[in-house]
Amino acid sequence: MARLTFTRIWAIGRKEFMHLRRDRLTGGMVAGIPLMLTLLFGYAINNDVRHLRAAVVDEASTSASRALVQDAVATQVLDVVASARSARELERMIATNVISVGIYIPPDFEQHRARRSPPYAQVFVDDSDPIVLSAVRGLTTLGATDGRGEQSMMALRPLYNPERRSVVFIVPGLCGVILTLTMVLFTAIAIVRERERGNLELLITTPISSLELMIGKIIPYVLIGYVQISLIMLLGVTLFDVPVRGSWWDFYAGAGIFVLSTLTLGLLISTAAQTQFQAFQMTFMSFLPQMLLSGFMFPFEGMPRPAQWLAELFPLTHFLRIVRGVVLRDASLVMMRDDIWPLAVIFLVLISLATLRFRKRLD
Amino acid sequence: MSAIAIHTEHLTRRFGAVTAVDDLSLDVPAGTIHGFLGPNGCGKSTTIRMLCGLLRPTAGSARVLDVDVQSDPEALKRRIGYMTQKFSLYDDLSVLENLTFMAEVHSLPRATRQQRIMRQLTRFGLARRTAQLAGTLSGGQRQRLALAAVSLHAPDLLFLDEPTSAVDPQSRREFWDFLFELVDEGHTILVTTHFMDEAERCHGLTILDHGRLVASGEPRALLEALPATVLEVSSPVARRVHDLLAADPAVIDMAQLGTRLHVLVRPDVPAAEQHVSARLLEAAVEAQVRQVSPNLEDVFVMATRGS
Structure with a gap:
């Protein structure tokens, strides 16, 4: 090979x-995509399920049953928006989408408590959305810990995100998702x-x-990648109070190797595609599985083994671990080396x- | 450098079932302008691409500037310039940026880079347009910029693929003046064209048809060897003359120019002038017939009519 x-x-x-500089559309994408996606994910897309519409049927109507309902409401997961008279009516209201959660307290609520034979009450839930189900599942523990000294055996100690704000988790990951989209797209069309x-x-x-051509094509986009992640983190820190616990050096160094790996993915697409349209198609073909399997949308641990193996091939999977480690858990790059070398x-x-x-x- | 800039032997290129270039053997002397003529799709561009090392020949061989095109195309690329048929510089870069880019890609020494660019700008009349985006230049300016860019690194050999196809006559004249200047400096130029006036200016010509070489030589020699007698028939009813002569087996081809007809007659017809006059007299058509000297279009028509 030539020198x-x-x-x-x-x-x-x-x-x-x-x-x-002269292509306004692409230039706009440099700042536009991170801006738009960060605001969208930060404000609109939210896995913290709050304010589910609910109705309560309290056929026991004792002080304990009322306390239970109040505890449930106090979690802010529920808003009681309708009243109902029977369990059957609750089901009908869920079916017609008037409410998504119904609490039913039977007349023999106190007897059950006295005999300590749970369950004391029932929660009807529209679990067609599993995220709603998992949020409501948290409510069912309320009965076990109410009054009378029935304490749960284990206490949860949140380490990094005690307020359980999903935006804290999402924004660092967004750096990876947005770069996966824009970096690949820029270089995919470059050749x-x-x-x-x-x-x-x-x-x-x-x-x-x-x-020489390949390296030359990559260089400007490395800088653009840095501009984009800086913009995303700036928005995350200022608008969404994302804590940055690790070092910025580690963050930018980890991002650098990730940017290089996504840019070269784009270059590879560019050598395969015959038209810009084909390059776009291939970019999205490579983007969707990364978005879905990398652990950004759904927990990595929950996926079946073959999906996990596949995901290990994606740059995004490794970068998500790196960036979440560095930003949220104060990990150093040395600690994240098992995800650095795959990127290299x-x-x-x-x-x-x-x-x-x-x-x-x-x- | 040897006196032969391009030497091909049985050069052939097939795309699937189509033979784009068929058994082409050719010599282009160094320091000349050599013209490639032929109908669209006759294999001119494919030949150039093979000579530049961009396409692999299916069969045969080519030596360009004493370099075997197949074995070492990269060595060749430092010494040639290729002006593509379609404008291939960057529309969204300025004149100066385009030239600077080409200078850097060719790794011209930093010391002389600026000087060479300035010289090309002045020479090709672009000195006042350095900041203008290439995409906003006129057709003639774009061609001059393209020529400036491909001759920037002073290549020994220039390939120009239909460089003047979208350019007005004045700009074409200027463009050819530049080509002769380059030849004077020792460059060799291979140019494809559809214009007969341009073909006439070449030192040597090759006419291709369906990928095959059908005529080759100096323009004058081609004219002298034309296997036809050329007549000019003037008549107020030129269209009628056309119809009459079209039925005559002695007539090979005709082209109408207003009230005149340019007529090619088979060389084996004795006294062609009298033959045609008699034919027109029989049909009681008023016309003057005289023999004229052939032009390159006649050569082109005769060479490519076999198809």
């Missing part, structure tokens, strides 16, 4: 910058665009080597593949 020339790499890199516009035929008649391997494999796939020929 790498800094001049040529720099020529490509600087040219990409000029394209970006295809030259092919479509006819620039490539000129470029491959020059002495530039494949590797992914980067090296992908840039080799892209360089080998890219031929300075038209056939």
Whole structure:
């Protein structure tokens, strides 16, 4: 392979910058996508289930039963919005989506308590949404801990997110998700665009080597990646009070290796796609499984084994662990090395593949 | 450098069942402008791409600047310039940015880079447009910029694929003046064109048809060797003359120019002028017939009519 020339790499890199500067749409995407997604996920998309519409049927109507209802309401998980007279009516209200939770306290509530034979009461729940079910499941422990010294055997001690705000968990992860989308997209179209516009035929008649072209194409987007994660974290810290417990150095160093691995994924797509449209399709094909399986949307531990093995191949999976470790749990990069080296391997494999796939020929 | 810039032997390229270039053997002397003529899709661009090392020949071989195109295309790429048919510089970069980019990609020494760029700008009349985006230039300016870019690194050999197809006549003249300047400096140029006036200016010509070489040589030699007698028939009823002569087996081809007809007659017809006059007299059509010297379009028509 020919010797790498800094001049040529720099020529490509600087040219990409000029394209970006003059392409308003892509330029807008640099700031627009992180801004939009961070605000969306931060404000709108929320797994903290609160204020579920509820109705209560209290056929016992004792002080204990009223206390139980009050405890349930105090969690803010429920808002009692309707009244009902029977368990059957609760079911009907759930079916017609008037409420999503119904609490039924039977007339023999006190007898059950006296004999200590739970359950004392029932909670009807619209569990067609499992997230609602898990939120409401927390309520069923209320009965066990009320009055009369019936304490739970174990106390929960939250370490990192005692207020259970999901935004704290989501924003660092968003750095990874947004970069996975934008970094891949930028580089996926980087070579295809030259092919479509006819620039490539000129470029491959020059002495530039494949590797020089690949490295030159990556450089500007590394900087863009840093701009994006900085923007996301700025929003996270200022708007959503995301605590940054680890070191910023570790954060940016971890992000750097992740950015490189996603950029090379885009390059590989770019060598395979014939048109920009195909590049877009391939980008989304690679984005969706990463988004779903990396542990961003759903807990990694909950997935079946084969899905976990597959997810280990994705850069996002490793970066999510790194960024959550560094930002939320004050982990150092050395502690996260088991997720650093896979990223480095992914980067090296992908840039080799892209360089080998890219031929300075038209056939 | 040897006196032959391009030497091909039985060069062939197939795309699936289609043979784009078929058994092409060719020599282009160094320091000349060599023209490639041929109908669209005759294999001109494919030949150039093979000579640049962008396409692998299916069969045959090519040596360009004494380099075997197949074995060492990268060594070649430092010494050639290729101006593609479609404008292939960056529309969203300025004139100066495009040239700087090309200078850096070719790793021109930093000391002379600026100087060379300035020289190209002045020479190709772009000095006042350095900050203008390439996409906003006129057709002629774009072609000049493209030529400036591909000759920036002073390549020994330039490939120009239909460089003047979208350019007005004045700009075409200028463009050819630049080409002769480059040749004077020792460059060799291979240019494809559809314009006969441009073909006439080349030192040597190759006419391709369906990928095959159908005629080759100096323009003058091609004219002299034309296997046809050329007549000009003037008539107020030129269309009628056309219909009459079209039925005559002695007539190979005709082209109407207003009230005149340019007529190619088989070379084996003795006294072609009298033959045609007699034919028109029989049909009582008023017309003057005279023999004229052939032009390159006649050569082109004769060479490519076999298809």
